[in-house]
Amino acid sequence: MARKQGSHAEITGPKLREAALRLFAQSGYAAVTMRQIAGEVGVQVGALYNYIPDKQTLLYELMKSHLEEVLDALDVELRTGGAEERLRRFVHHHIHVHLPRRDAIRLAYDELRSLEPQNFAAIEKLRHAYENHLQGILEQGVAEGLFRVADLRVTTMALIGLLTGLFGWYRENGRLTPVEVEALYYDLVRKAIAAP
Amino acid sequence: MARKQGSHAEITGPKLREAALRLFAQSGYAAVTMRQIAGEVGVQVGALYNYIPDKQTLLYELMKSHLEEVLDALDVELRTGGAEERLRRFVHHHIHVHLPRRDAIRLAYDELRSLEPQNFAAIEKLRHAYENHLQGILEQGVAEGLFRVADLRVTTMALIGLLTGLFGWYRENGRLTPVEVEALYYDLVRKAIAAP
DNA sequence: GTCTATAATTCGATAGAC
DNA sequence: GTCTATCGAATTATAGAC
Numbered sequence: 001m002a003r004k005q006g007s008h009a010e011i012t013g014p015k016l017r018e019a020a021l022r023l024f025a026q027s028g029y030a031a032v033t034m035r036q037i038a039g040e041v042g043v044q045v046g047a048l049y050n051y052i053p054d055k056q057t058l059l060y061e062l063m064k065s066h067l068e069e070v071l072d073a074l075d076v077e078l079r080t081g082g083a084e085e086r087l088r089r090f091v092h093h094h095i096h097v098h099l100p101r102r103d104a105i106r107l108a109y110d111e112l113r114s115l116e117p118q119n120f121a122a123i124e125k126l127r128h129a130y131e132n133h134l135q136g137i138l139e140q141g142v143a144e145g146l147f148r149v150a151d152l153r154v155t156t157m158a159l160i161g162l163l164t165g166l167f168g169w170y171r172e173n174g175r176l177t178p179v180e181v182e183a184l185y186y187d188l189v190r191k192a193i194a195a196p
Numbered sequence: 197m198a199r200k201q202g203s204h205a206e207i208t209g210p211k212l213r214e215a216a217l218r219l220f221a222q223s224g225y226a227a228v229t230m231r232q233i234a235g236e237v238g239v240q241v242g243a244l245y246n247y248i249p250d251k252q253t254l255l256y257e258l259m260k261s262h263l264e265e266v267l268d269a270l271d272v273e274l275r276t277g278g279a280e281e282r283l284r285r286f287v288h289h290h291i292h293v294h295l296p297r298r299d300a301i302r303l304a305y306d307e308l309r310s311l312e313p314q315n316f317a318a319i320e321k322l323r324h325a326y327e328n329h330l331q332g333i334l335e336q337g338v339a340e341g342l343f344r345v346a347d348l349r350v351t352t353m354a355l356i357g358l359l360t361g362l363f364g365w366y367r368e369n370g371r372l373t374p375v376e377v378e379a380l381y382y383d384l385v386r387k388a389i390a391a392p
Numbered sequence: 393g394t395c396t397a398t399a400a401t402t403c404g405a406t407a408g409a410c
Numbered sequence: 411g412t413c414t415a416t417c418g419a420a421t422t423a424t425a426g427a428c
Contacts, residue, residue, distance in 0.1 A: 165357015
């Protein structure tokens with residue numbers, strides 16, 4: 001079964017998305033050229049347009065598929081349990097899902113400004129759904145008398161910031177394993193909202 | 197005292213820096229063109245180069261002057277006091293200095309990747325000095341028996357992330373005043389590191 | 393100090409051969 | 411499906427008139 005020379009449809013698509021994700025996260029959407037991406041994939045720039053309509057849609061699809069994937073997993077993970085257990089699973093999920101996907105989460109937070117209005121609105125909705133998972137856990141914990149939260153919205157956003165800041169400094173081959181970092185971060189979160 | 201038509205040296209310089217700071221923070225360094233900046237200033241693009249050697253140096257000088265300004269103020273503010281009081285002043289300073297300068301802090305965190313290697317190294321050094329202020333306060337608090345910190349470095353970075361995340365969501369004319377937000381954030385920080 | 397004009401490059405995206 | 415070639419537009423930065 002002969003194949004036309006230079007035809008690699010099955011691998012070029014995924015390689016394109018991987019290269020774009022990595023380069024966008026590294027240098028920023030606006031600073032990355034389609035020629036750079038093509039170079040990483042190993043094709044000429046024209047070939048990329050067999051897989052994407054344009055650069056903006058490429059960015060949008062990368063952010064959308066990542067957020068949907070993470071949200072789906074989170075939905076399953078948080079389906080049952082008390083506030084304490086669900087909080088622990090949220091922190092675990094957040095750290096362990098994102099650590100091997102640092103590029104994706106950097107995109108989700110840094111490149112919102114690179115999205116055209118319509119795409120921006122769709123992505124913001126997904127991000128909001130993610131935050132609402134944590135907010136729901138805090139509400140549950142307050143109702144159970146386990147947590148003390150002075151302001152639900154502020155605490156939610158503050159804890160999201162705490163947990164997400166990790167991906168700005170953590171190094172894979174550093175002093176601490178992901179499991180150790182998770183334990184340290186969970187401890188900080190748990191104490192910050194502990195009921196007296 | 198006649199002035200040449202179109203000559204406004206005293207105001208074009210500051211207006212250039214203000215416009216660049218705002219646009220860089222809003223859209224990202226790579227996405228902003230010199231013509232956009234010139235348009236905001238109210239001159240043609242060629243006139244900008246009477247004040248800056250190039251775009252990269254403009255970015256570097258904006259980040260450098262902001263960080264130096266903030267660090268100088270912090271040095272003074274943290275010169276004396278116990279760990280609890282110094283922590284309170286750090287949180288106060290961080291929030292109240294940066295809230296009216298959201299553009300500057302977004303630049304300092306988001307546009308490191310847009311700096312050329314030499315400029316990057318210089319800015320990283322300043323950022324590190326800022327983190328070390330907080331780390332010193334935590335060390336002091338542990339020595340005083342006030343704080344319990346499982347891992348000094350991780351806790352420092354986690355709290356920096358918590359405090360800096362604020363600038364990603366806080367809206368000036370929102371539900372809460374800066375003073376109220378500061379109190380809520382300080383409470384979270386204080387509880388997260390409270391000694392038992 | 394600011395303007396107009398332009399040099400030299402590079403960008404995203406497309407057309408047509410294979 | 412990939413390639414080469416290219417279009418039209420936009421980019422940073424500079425030169426020289428005023």
